[in-house]
Amino acid sequence: MFDVIGxxxxxxxxxxxxxxxxxELAEEFLQSLLTLMQIVFVxxxxxxxxxxxxxxxxxxxxxxxxxxxxxxxxxxRMKVVxxxxxSPHITVTFRDGRTLMNFxxxxxxxxxxxxxxxxxxxxxNLNYLYKFGFMAKQLQLMIPQPA
Numbered sequence: 001m002f003d004v005i006g007x008x009x010x011x012x013x014x015x016x017x018x019x020x021x022x023x024e025l026a027e028e029f030l031q032s033l034l035t036l037m038q039i040v041f042v043x044x045x046x047x048x049x050x051x052x053x054x055x056x057x058x059x060x061x062x063x064x065x066x067x068x069x070x071x072x073x074x075x076x077r078m079k080v081v082x083x084x085x086x087s088p089h090i091t092v093t094f095r096d097g098r099t100l101m102n103f104x105x106x107x108x109x110x111x112x113x114x115x116x117x118x119x120x121x122x123x124x125n126l127n128y129l130y131k132f133g134f135m136a137k138q139l140q141l142m143i144p145q146p147a
Contacts, residue, residue: 030060030069030100034080036139041078047142050135051076056128059088062096071132090124 040047051073058071070085071078094100099119122129 030067031080033136033139034069034071037135038078038080040139040142044142047135047138048076050131050138051078054131056090056131057085057088058128058132059085059091060100061091061093062100063093064096066096067094067100088124090122090126090128092129093121093123095119 041051042048053076054073055075056071056073058073060069060071061067068083070081070083070088072081072085092100
């Protein structure tokens, strides 16, 4: 599959993902993260093992409505849906896109602290959020460092 995407294509995907950490365009962060997750799941067996026998339905939203994305994990597959999904296992509502980005890439996710600061509101099973954070952190650690 890597041959189909090509080295140049993967370099661009990694660069776009890396740029999300440096930009103020945090609303694009989640979409970039999910696109990268989908690609890495296809080409990296070790990363794909995160989905083995995992079923989860995530709804990510921002209070201002700028970010509304659903993520479905089932049968060792991942599907991203723009908009609302039915029956999510967890719904995470963030104050804004920047707050979402900061929470997901935080070295130590502090859901209680984020809730107390009114940055994050959750509905559902928090274990799903921690699993997603783990997968996002793995991606961050896989980013090739610029030479």
